[in-house]
Amino acid sequence: GKDLEVTRAACEKFKYTPVSVFNFMEGTRLTPEKHAKQDSPFEHLLKPKAGGAAFVLGSMGEVMHTMLDVTVLYPNSPKNIWDMFCGKVSTVVVDVRKVDIPKQFLGKDYTSDAEFKAEFQAWVNELWVEKDQHIANLKAQHEN
Template structure:
């Protein structure tokens, strides 16, 4: 709507509106989280409904800001039938901060409000960190192999955090989102660590453990592939979104039924671990081929 305005002005306008939205809604969510600490546990689901509704409001305001400055063409290949009364595990490739905004916009009214697996460092981001804590989102601290060799007592800490979070998710319909690559895609990371053209290698442990803890409760896995044709590392999707220059977004949505072959002891059962990694690698290979066909054209 406002794309005729200069790009610097659009960037300043949309960034300011997004920060104000995050600060105001985030503050309300934090207040709810602090109130929850003072209440008996039977009332926690009620507070959870309030915080989820506030997150939905945050997402809808972002949608308004997005449409105000962008005229984006969405190409969506949707093979799913979703509803707000089911439990879902969503897996998605991770290219940009724009992924989180777009996933909330695309799915916020179709499925239970998403809960993201987040890096521990995000806990200290003003408004965002404490708001995510109040929303019961799990924070994951990644340890290197070298660190774990020196501090073996830290082994399994992420799994304990996942288990605690999964227990909370059992109380009401929930969508758990896992960016399986663990970090955002860049050409540098791809060249150093990946055999895929447009993806980083998927990390199987987190998703395997989540399926083990909540597998019988999840109705389906939602497999989402995001692509931003026309963007580059010099002009990334999030910057284009703020500047009103995100011209096209391609989204592919598939669902995967969860059978016994996707639930097992990833740490102790070597056969299951091997089969699970093969399944995830095959899923990622198909995703990479789809991205190649989209970006090639």
């Protein structure tokens, strides 16, 4: 409850101030263990967590119309963070896509509108299906 109130207050303030809002729908970095534990239906992604994004769109929807879908891909996956620090990662792909936010998702209440919640989750899931395929395509393009 406290997180929602803090987010609500920040969103109210940011309606009148230029701001970028970052939301990490996977919630954490993908590892084989997390992927298996979650039984993710996606090959390259964890299941998305839609609630935070829906809450921001509900609070700031009238000023947000597009989002940037950022994908960071390490084609030759580092074994650990030290591989990155030691310069053992030769390629990092950063892909950015502009996505229009459907108007029906703006200004809604995710916590109390079950129909909206289901529709929003279905939309995010659809984005995830596309993103999973996009990652597969990016990987194929950048194979050694």
